[in-house]
Amino acid sequence: MKPTAPGEPELRQDPFTRSWVVIAPERDRRPQSAAPTAASASARSSRDPGCPFCPGNEERTPGELWRTPAPDRAAWAVRVVPNRFPILAPGDGPAPRHVTGPFVSAAGTGAHEVVIETPRHDLDLPDLDDTAVAAVLGAYRARARALRRIQPGLVLPFRNHGAAAGTSLMHPHSQIIAAPVVPLRYRHLFDTARAYYDDRGTCLYSDVADAELASGERVLADDGRVLAFAPYASSVPFETWLVPRPHQASFADASDETLAGTARLLRRVLGALRGALGDVAYNYVLVSAPNGEEGTAYFSWHLRILPRITTAAGFELGTGIAVNPVPPEQAAARLRTSLAEPPGSG
Amino acid sequence: MKPTAPGEPELRQDPFTRSWVVIAPERDRRPQSAAPTAASASARSSRDPGCPFCPGNEERTPGELWRTPAPDRAAWAVRVVPNRFPILAPGDGPAPRHVTGPFVSAAGTGAHEVVIETPRHDLDLPDLDDTAVAAVLGAYRARARALRRIQPGLVLPFRNHGAAAGTSLMHPHSQIIAAPVVPLRYRHLFDTARAYYDDRGTCLYSDVADAELASGERVLADDGRVLAFAPYASSVPFETWLVPRPHQASFADASDETLAGTARLLRRVLGALRGALGDVAYNYVLVSAPNGEEGTAYFSWHLRILPRITTAAGFELGTGIAVNPVPPEQAAARLRTSLAEPPGSG
Numbered sequence: 001m002k003p004t005a006p007g008e009p010e011l012r013q014d015p016f017t018r019s020w021v022v023i024a025p026e027r028d029r030r031p032q033s034a035a036p037t038a039a040s041a042s043a044r045s046s047r048d049p050g051c052p053f054c055p056g057n058e059e060r061t062p063g064e065l066w067r068t069p070a071p072d073r074a075a076w077a078v079r080v081v082p083n084r085f086p087i088l089a090p091g092d093g094p095a096p097r098h099v100t101g102p103f104v105s106a107a108g109t110g111a112h113e114v115v116i117e118t119p120r121h122d123l124d125l126p127d128l129d130d131t132a133v134a135a136v137l138g139a140y141r142a143r144a145r146a147l148r149r150i151q152p153g154l155v156l157p158f159r160n161h162g163a164a165a166g167t168s169l170m171h172p173h174s175q176i177i178a179a180p181v182v183p184l185r186y187r188h189l190f191d192t193a194r195a196y197y198d199d200r201g202t203c204l205y206s207d208v209a210d211a212e213l214a215s216g217e218r219v220l221a222d223d224g225r226v227l228a229f230a231p232y233a234s235s236v237p238f239e240t241w242l243v244p245r246p247h248q249a250s251f252a253d254a255s256d257e258t259l260a261g262t263a264r265l266l267r268r269v270l271g272a273l274r275g276a277l278g279d280v281a282y283n284y285v286l287v288s289a290p291n292g293e294e295g296t297a298y299f300s301w302h303l304r305i306l307p308r309i310t311t312a313a314g315f316e317l318g319t320g321i322a323v324n325p326v327p328p329e330q331a332a333a334r335l336r337t338s339l340a341e342p343p344g345s346g
Numbered sequence: 347m348k349p350t351a352p353g354e355p356e357l358r359q360d361p362f363t364r365s366w367v368v369i370a371p372e373r374d375r376r377p378q379s380a381a382p383t384a385a386s387a388s389a390r391s392s393r394d395p396g397c398p399f400c401p402g403n404e405e406r407t408p409g410e411l412w413r414t415p416a417p418d419r420a421a422w423a424v425r426v427v428p429n430r431f432p433i434l435a436p437g438d439g440p441a442p443r444h445v446t447g448p449f450v451s452a453a454g455t456g457a458h459e460v461v462i463e464t465p466r467h468d469l470d471l472p473d474l475d476d477t478a479v480a481a482v483l484g485a486y487r488a489r490a491r492a493l494r495r496i497q498p499g500l501v502l503p504f505r506n507h508g509a510a511a512g513t514s515l516m517h518p519h520s521q522i523i524a525a526p527v528v529p530l531r532y533r534h535l536f537d538t539a540r541a542y543y544d545d546r547g548t549c550l551y552s553d554v555a556d557a558e559l560a561s562g563e564r565v566l567a568d569d570g571r572v573l574a575f576a577p578y579a580s581s582v583p584f585e586t587w588l589v590p591r592p593h594q595a596s597f598a599d600a601s602d603e604t605l606a607g608t609a610r611l612l613r614r615v616l617g618a619l620r621g622a623l624g625d626v627a628y629n630y631v632l633v634s635a636p637n638g639e640e641g642t643a644y645f646s647w648h649l650r651i652l653p654r655i656t657t658a659a660g661f662e663l664g665t666g667i668a669v670n671p672v673p674p675e676q677a678a679a680r681l682r683t684s685l686a687e688p689p690g691s692g
Contacts, residue, residue: 014579015554017534021579021668087661087669101557102550103578158660166659177661185666188363188530204448208361211447232449233360233367285664306663313512314504315433315523317652318631320531322367323433 009089009108011181019184022108024087048121053171055119065113066142068135077132078139079116080176086112087177092150095180111147111178115139115157121171124161124279126271134263136174140286141259143176144252148291151178154186155252155291162281164308182290190290190299197298205300206247208232218332220269221339225261228269230328230335237326238277238335240269240305247300249289254301266303272338273307281308355435355454357527365530368454370433394467399425399517401465411459412488414481423478424485425462426522432458433523438496441526457493457524461485461503467517470507470625472617480609482520486632487605489522490598494637497524500532501598501637508627510654528636536636536645543644551646552593554578564678566615567685571607574615576674576681583672584623584681586615586651593646595635600647612649618684619653627654 009024052060055075066080082090091109098105117136118128125133140157147155159174160166196204212218212229220228220240228242242265244258254262273280288294288301316322355370398406401421412426428436437455444451463482464474471479486503493501505520506512542550558565558575566574566586574588588611590604600608619626634640634647662668 012579014577014581015550016538017531018538019579019581019666019668021581021670023580023670023673025671025673102554103557154665156661156664158664160659164657166657175660179665179667181667183665183667184534185363192362192364204361208448211449231360233358233365234369235360235365235367283660283663285660287664304664311510311512313506314521314629314631315502317629318502318504318633318650319500319525319529320365321525321527321529322365324367324369325371327369327371 009087011095011106011108013104015102015104017184020181022087024108026085046120046122048171051121051169051171053114053116053169053173054121061114061116066139068139070119071131074119076119078118078135080113080139080143081116083112083114083175088112088179091180093180094152106181110151110153110180111176113143113176115143115174115176117172117174124172124270124274125159126267126274128267130260130264130267133267134260137259137263137266140174140176141252141254144250144288147176147178148250148252148294151180151291153179153181153291154183155288157251157286159282159284161283162279162308164281165283167281186287186290189287190293190296193298194296203247203298203300205243205302206245209243209245209247217329220272220332220335221265223261223265225258226265228265230332232328234324234326234328234331235322236306236324237309238273238305238307238331239324239328240273240335242266242269242303242305243300249296249299249301250294251286251288251301253294262303268339269305269335272335273305275338275341276334277307277309282306283308355433357441357452357454359450361448361450363530366527368433370454392466392468394517397467397515397517399460399462399515399519400467407460407462412485414485416465417477420465422465423481424464426459426485426489427462429458429460429521434458434525437526439526440498452527456497456499456526457522459489459522461489461520461522463518463520470518470616470620471505472613472620474613476606476610476613479613480606483605483609483612486520486522487598487600490596490634493522493524494596494598494640497526497637499525499527499637500529501634503597503632505628505630507629508625508654510627511629513627532633532636535633536639536642539644540642549593549644549646551589551648552591555589555591555593563675566618566678566681567611569607569611571604572611574611576678578674580670580672580674580677581668582652582670583655584619584651584653584677585670585674586619586681588612588615588649588651589646595642595645595647596640597632597634597647599640608649614685615651615681618681619651621684621687622680623653623655628652629654 007025009022012021012023047054061081063082064079067076068078070077088108088110095106144155155178157176193204209227218230226242226244231241242262282305284305286303289299353371355368358367358369393400407427409428413422414424416423434454434456441452490501501524503522539550555573564576572588572590577587628651630651632649635645
């Protein structure tokens with residue numbers, strides 16, 4: 001029950017909202033080699049000798065946690081390694097709370113991993129083939145299955161693309177964080193979905209997917225297993241969701257077929273985004289039920305793509321009300337057009 | 347009960363969180379004259395003939411809503427005018443909901459005003475004297491008193507400083523938005539404070555202020571009426587709060603003495619921020635109780651200053667958990683040092 005040592009990450013609960021904040025002093029030291037511009041030499045080369053994620057430099061990322069074998073002569077297709085500048089310090093199990101007057105804290109432990117998506121330094125997810133993107137999602141699923149057994153909160157795979165989305169290294173990669181607490185945002189999603197389930201007897205996510213399919217005006221693509229659409233209350237321009245049908249609470253439990261369908265759709269949607277808007281910054285997050293609540297009938301995992309082309313200002317920060325200048329119906333129409341174009345035609 | 351016309355702002359409720367989003371197509375058309383750099387001519391001149399907020403150009407901002415007379419020979423000290431590119435279209439009163447399947451919307455009406463803080467084009471808030479800053483806060487209070495009578499949701503004065511904080515015009519100004527809905531974030535703040543009040547019988551905001559004063563490690567300044575501190579769970583580096591003592595639910599009800607004390611402290615804190623970090627981008631938001639709930643014993647208005655020097659990435663967006671690399675104790679120590687230095691010495 002000792003308090004966190006100086007320099008170690010610490011979880012603190014905001015007494016006014018009960019939201020958690022990570023105070024992570026070490027994060028200030030990470031390399032700030034922002035993504036180079038497309039014109040730089042490093043961006044054009046399939047391998048960068050200075051890049052820790054490139055083949056041949058595997059010793060610079062020790063403690064490999066997962067490796068997908070390569071279908072060709074390459075050493076690997078996907079690797080998962082510990083993040084050297086973790087938001088949460090390595091550590092398993094529950095996080096005991098320290099209470100001092102109105103203040104609550106816990107040690108900032110958990111897992112923070114890097115998913116090296118491809119040996120190729122110069123490609124992006126839409127440039128890979130369906131099998132390679134499925135291997136990335138397969139790594140998410142494998143690590144989520146392992147991590148949810150030892151972390152009491154959540155497992156979140158996510159991707160930051162472009163400097164405006166917080167990328168600090170260029171080689172294609174995503175990240176996975178497992179945290180010992182359940183964030184307030186998740187409690188909200190759950191409370192809302194549970195109240196809906198109690199009132200209507202159906203899953204909110206499935207009902208929204210059905211409503212989207214019925215109207216069609218915000219649908220991007222549907223392969224029968226996974227639906228891609230612009231959400232009705234999109235918080236940013238060109239926000240896009242992928243949801244499985246039928247719904248399933250945790251991505252860790254996705255079948256191979258659903259995983260492959262998600263990979264195909266993700267690759268196409270990211271390609272359409274690039275075709276419509278150019279190489280814009282975005283984040284995507286793969287939200288599942290909190291660990292231990294995967295059996296619930298009223299929740300669904302969803303992959304949320306959030307382009308970073310607007311800046312939140314005072315009104316948004318003060319109220320939490322997002323201001324989105326692009327109606328999702330217009331965004332969906334533009335992305336549908338882009339989806340219909342052959343790759344490379346943009 | 348007619349649906350919103352195309353092009354008009356619309357409030358949509360996210361079915362998964364019950365948060366509101368404003369779909370505001372007209373916002374895309376506003377001028378994107380980002381703040382010029384300090385080296386530009388416009389930044390050095392006390393008056394810019396092309397600036398709609400400068401004296402002599404008053405006819406370019408019609409429908410003046412408030413004017414504070416100038417103490418000197420100038421025409422005015424502070425003006426409040428309608429925003430020409432409003433997030434919410436002008437309109438009073440409740441916002442009837444339109445329900446279509448799982449989707450809920452309302453017309454995006456309310457008030458969006460601009461507070462022209464000084465006739466001087468080239469100054470910033472810390473450069474003004476205490477009386478001039480008090481006049482700015484006095485305009486917030488006057489408009490909040492008027493708007494809360496006709497808008498059922500909230501009144502939020504806020505300030506965007508610097509391009510990274512969403513500023514689109516350079517002349518010193520802040521904004522006020524009155525909305526017809528109460529955002530989820532406010533419901534949260536209220537639920538948390540009310541549960542605390544029911545459990546302990548005291549106001550959470552006052553108890554936190556007392557705890558901060560007792561420890562002192564996060565306190566920036568205290569004048570007996572208003573306390574400035576770095577919050578325990580600061581969501582961004584150098585986040586700073588100003589709270590009144592004793593607590594008061596709505597800034598619209600602040601006394602002249604509290605208003606003057608807040609102005610003095612705000613000016614000093616913004617000056618200390620500039621002294622410590624340079625002219626960084628920031629937002630501040632002045633949060634009060636929702637309209638009609640100003641009598642509650644368990645809430646307090648607070649002015650929250652949020653420097654924009656870090657970028658939220660996937661983990662933050664997916665979980666709502668902020669990652670802050672600067673412990674608030676360190677931030678407070680640095681700002682205290684800066685506060686102690688004479689103005690202009692940085």
